[in-house]
Amino acid sequence: MNGTATAPIVTISGLTKRFGSNRALHDVDLTVARGEVVVLLGLSGSGKSTLLRHIDGLESPSEGSLDVLGERVETLSQKSLRSLRSRVAMIFQQFELVPSLTVLENVLTGALSRLSGPRLGVWTYPRALRRQALGHLDRVGLLEKAYERSELLSGGQQQRVAIARALMQEPQILLADEPVASLDPESSEQVMRLIREIAADDGLTVICSLHQVDLALGWGDRIVGLRHGEVVLDTPTDGLTKSQVMEVYGRVTPTAELRAIETELATESLLLTRGAEA
Amino acid sequence: MTTLEAPPATDLPRAEAPAPPRLIRPSRLAALLVLVAMLAFSIYALSTLDFTWSNVLGSVANAVKVFQEMDPISLPGPADLAYLIGLTLGIVILGTVVAALISVPVAWLAAENTTPAAGLRWLGRAVGVVTRAVPDVVLALAFSLTFALGSPLPGIFAIGIHSVGMISKLFADAIEHSDDGPRLAIRAAGGSRSQEFWGGVFPQVLPSWIATALHRFDINLRGSAILGYAGVGASGTPCASPSSTSPRATAAASGSRP
Ligand SMILES: Nc1ncnc2c1ncn2[C@@H]1O[C@H](COP(=O)(O)OP(=O)(O)O)[C@@H](O)[C@H]1O
Ligand SMILES: [Mg+2]
Numbered sequence: 029m030n031g032t033a034t035a036p037i038v039t040i041s042g043l044t045k046r047f048g049s050n051r052a053l054h055d056v057d058l059t060v061a062r063g064e065v066v067v068l069l070g071l072s073g074s075g076k077s078t079l080l081r082h083i084d085g086l087e088s089p090s091e092g093s094l095d096v097l098g099e100r101v102e103t104l105s106q107k108s109l110r111s112l113r114s115r116v117a118m119i120f121q122q123f124e125l126v127p128s129l130t131v132l133e134n135v136l137t138g139a140l141s142r143l144s145g146p147r148l149g150v151w152t153y154p155r156a157l158r159r160q161a162l163g164h165l166d167r168v169g170l171l172e173k174a175y176e177r178s179e180l181l182s183g184g185q186q187q188r189v190a191i192a193r194a195l196m197q198e199p200q201i202l203l204a205d206e207p208v209a210s211l212d213p214e215s216s217e218q219v220m221r222l223i224r225e226i227a228a229d230d231g232l233t234v235i236c237s238l239h240q241v242d243l244a245l246g247w248g249d250r251i252v253g254l255r256h257g258e259v260v261l262d263t264p265t266d267g268l269t270k271s272q273v274m275e276v277y278g279r280v281t282p283t284a285e286l287r288a289i290e291t292e293l294a295t296e297s298l299l300l301t302r303g304a305e306a
Numbered sequence: 307m308t309t310l311e312a313p314p315a316t317d318l319p320r321a322e323a324p325a326p327p328r329l330i331r332p333s334r335l336a337a338l339l340v341l342v343a344m345l346a347f348s349i350y351a352l353s354t355l356d357f358t359w360s361n362v363l364g365s366v367a368n369a370v371k372v373f374q375e376m377d378p379i380s381l382p383g384p385a386d387l388a389y390l391i392g393l394t395l396g397i398v399i400l401g402t403v404v405a406a407l408i409s410v411p412v413a414w415l416a417a418e419n420t421t422p423a424a425g426l427r428w429l430g431r432a433v434g435v436v437t438r439a440v441p442d443v444v445l446a447l448a449f450s451l452t453f454a455l456g457s458p459l460p461g462i463f464a465i466g467i468h469s470v471g472m473i474s475k476l477f478a479d480a481i482e483h484s485d486d487g488p489r490l491a492i493r494a495a496g497g498s499r500s501q502e503f504w505g506g507v508f509p510q511v512l513p514s515w516i517a518t519a520l521h522r523f524d525i526n527l528r529g530s531a532i533l534g535y536a537g538v539g540a541s542g543t544p545c546a547s548p549s550s551t552s553p554r555a556t557a558a559a560s561g562s563r564p
Contacts, residue, residue: 110497113496117495118491118495120487120491123487124490124491125488126488126506126509128512137492137495140496140497141498143501145500146498146500146501146504147501148509
């Protein structure tokens with residue numbers, strides 16, 4: 029898919045983002061073609077989330093420009109930004125469902141941008157949307173959970189609900205911010221496969237951030253590596269080996285980098301457990 | 307984070323060096339000073355009061371008089387009593403419901419994470435503080451001047467307004483403690499501000515809203531007899547008529563000297 033002559037759907041040039049004196053992104057150039065599946069690789073703090081949030085119009089750049097779906101993001105009005113965000117879907121590491129709402133209602137909130145005014149309760153959504161939501165739930169294999177409270181679902185199931193919610197937007201771009209970082213290996217595998225399938229079936233453009241090289245290698249069309257807010261790697265996945273990624277992305281020996289990532293994972297899961305206890 | 311390079315923090319110029327640890331922080335010291343001042347003032351105030359044991363013993367006669375005037379307690383007939391209790395319940399329920407409803411926009415304004423603008427946040431908090439500060443009895447008395455005697459409306463309005471203070475305060479706290487994630491997910495999907503609130507925040511804080519309203523209902527129910535005394539048509543109303551003819555009793559009850 030990489031290298032086809034389709035017009036870019038995302039063009040980022042010279043993007044720099046500062047938070048106070050902290051530089052989260054530095055002079056990022058990135059072009060993504062329609063239908064491409066891109067992995068954004070980088071350690072925690074390397075700027076992956078910040079970059080994705082810019083593409084969804086949730087942050088405005090300190091310097092540089094972004095073109096997304098033919099819109100110049102940094103010049104958009106609040107109203108046009110909302111319209112852009114409705115065409116770009118996003119899923120998150122922590123799923124971000126409303127725990128007390130049913131699975132179906134959580135999925136329906138993905139369609140809010142198409143409705144005027146707030147909604148509360150499944151029955152306040154138009155019937156056609158409810159049917160559509162059930163269709164998406166069927167697609168992610170959770171139709172039978174439609175009327176359960178979302179907090180009762182496992183992490184992997186919740187992320188699939190979040191994917192169904194994203195599909196309600198009928199998006200052209202799907203941004204995934206470490207979608208499997210809180211999941212066990214089996215659910216991770218399942219969620220990553222699902223995203224890949226949906227991307228292929230719907231011709232979605234996907235930009236998915238990860239910090240596990242293993243997951244990234246067999247998955248996307250292309251890997252973009254971020255380090256301290258800078259793009260340090262941008263290459264097609266085909267024929268890429270793990271040590272090649274490690275070398276460019278970490279500039280350290282693969283084993284050391286791998287250990288660093290494993291330490292980070294362990295720390296994160298520890299924090300998660302603590303957060304759950306608190 | 308474990309990396310094999312120099313940590314990035316070192317090349318960031320820090321605005322100021324970290325302050326050396328101090329044993330007593332200024333805020334603590336200030337709090338302590340205020341406490342000591344308050345204690346000293348209380349002792350001084352107590353010493354200026356004409357508070358002696360002989361005075362207390364002398365007041366026993368007053369207390370006896372109060373209890374004598376209470377006898378016989380004359381309750382209304384069963385039918386009237388049932389009507390008055392029903393009326394009281396109605397006033398308290400309606401007043402609390404009105405307050406709970408008004409509290410939603412007030413809390414939305416007052417909560418840091420949902421307020422549309424900093425100025426409006428102060429407005430929301432001011433509404434909460436003012437409604438909490440004015441006692442419902444005062445409101446009821448004020449409203450009873452504008453409605454027919456015995457009308458339940460002053461009671462409903464009084465409870466409805468005064469309760470906004472507590473419900474909106476606790477509700478705003480709950481909103482501020484809610485998880486930001488679902489709200490931001492709706493924003494990321496192109497939702498509007500009101501959709502963020504009703505779709506991402508309100509479902510999370512709904513249980514706390516109901517619990518606070520029920521708690522306030524309980525308080526209002528217990529306070530309703532006094533509201534009735536203020537003449538706003540609750541079960542305290544009949545109590546008001548006999549004693550209003552005998553101001554001595556109230557004077558005695560409050561312990562003031564004739
Ligand atoms: N809203 C924010 N305010 C201040 N600093 C931020 C904010 N968002 C991100 N940062 C900083 O930007 C850097 C990149 O963060 P992030 O994009 O979250 O990285 P990643 O997603 O790769 O872990 C970090 O140093 C982080 O502390
Ligand atoms: Mg991140």
